[in-house]
Amino acid sequence: MVREMSSVENILTQFEPISLAQMESVKLMNRIDTKYAVPLSLLPAILEAAMADYYVQEIDGKRIATYDTMYYDTESLDMYIRHHDRQLVRQKIRVRQYVDSNLTFLEIKRKNNKGRTKKKRIVVPDFAITAETPSVLKHKRRADEEVTVESFINTKSRYRWSDISPHLWTKFQRITLVNKAKTERLTIDMNLVWENVVSGESKTFPELVIIELKRDGNVPSRMTDIMLNLRVKPLKISKYCIGTALTTPGLKRNRFKKKIRSIVKLLNC
Numbered sequence: 001m002v003r004e005m006s007s008v009e010n011i012l013t014q015f016e017p018i019s020l021a022q023m024e025s026v027k028l029m030n031r032i033d034t035k036y037a038v039p040l041s042l043l044p045a046i047l048e049a050a051m052a053d054y055y056v057q058e059i060d061g062k063r064i065a066t067y068d069t070m071y072y073d074t075e076s077l078d079m080y081i082r083h084h085d086r087q088l089v090r091q092k093i094r095v096r097q098y099v100d101s102n103l104t105f106l107e108i109k110r111k112n113n114k115g116r117t118k119k120k121r122i123v124v125p126d127f128a129i130t131a132e133t134p135s136v137l138k139h140k141r142r143a144d145e146e147v148t149v150e151s152f153i154n155t156k157s158r159y160r161w162s163d164i165s166p167h168l169w170t171k172f173q174r175i176t177l178v179n180k181a182k183t184e185r186l187t188i189d190m191n192l193v194w195e196n197v198v199s200g201e202s203k204t205f206p207e208l209v210i211i212e213l214k215r216d217g218n219v220p221s222r223m224t225d226i227m228l229n230l231r232v233k234p235l236k237i238s239k240y241c242i243g244t245a246l247t248t249p250g251l252k253r254n255r256f257k258k259k260i261r262s263i264v265k266l267l268n269c
């Protein structure tokens with residue numbers, strides 16, 4: 001793993017950088033996602049193939065960012081169950097901390113019956129993620145308006161703030177690529193760690209890399225060509241659902257067993 005990470009870091013130095021400010025036009029808050037799971041050993045080849053067509057996000061000289069995320073759910077894990085049961089319309093609620101850029105957002109992700117992902121979020125300033133997110137935490141939308149976490153959830157999601165609670169920590173490192181036409185983003189998540197705040201169980205997959213292509217519709221992408229050439233097939237995978245299935249004893253997980261077996265087989269190759 002150390003050798004592969006050293007190779008990844010070396011290849012990233014050869015990419016042209018892009019800043020957060022330059023990425024403002026590539027937010028893709030309403031998008032179609034294509035996901036892949038690959039072993040860390042394959043990542044250098046993917047990056048080498050992508051170098052000519054993509055920028056790499058750079059923040060304060062860093063090209064690999066650290067992310068901490070707390071996912072929320074109901075006591076009966078309704079968000080997890082809806083995904084497991086193939087409900088097309090579903091939501092996830094999380095607080096995500098972009099550690100290196102010192103930004104924290106409360107985010108609501110919606111999947112509609114057309115397969116599109118829409119995201120709404122608000123900045124929650126000066127906030128450290130804990131298992132007890134204060135409902136009175138305020139976010140200034142405009143100089144004359146303040147929105148609490150509670151009111152944001154109650155008005156923008158299908159759930160009430162009083163019905164959800166912290167469930168799963170997800171921690172990882174991320175590389176973000178942007179194509180040179182600035183029409184798509186590619187996130188590459190590594191060193192995944194899941195910690196269940198309810199069961200106390202944890203799981204790590206240090207050799208697993210989850211790649212997510214985010215674009216406005218099924219427009220042509222150089223990355224889909226790269227994956228096809230490397231014989232990597234898309235895999236529908238949710239970090240929240242896989243982490244929850246792996247760390248919640250007795251939980252219904254039939255639909256995810258095949259995906260988990262595929263990941264284990266992939267990493268043992």
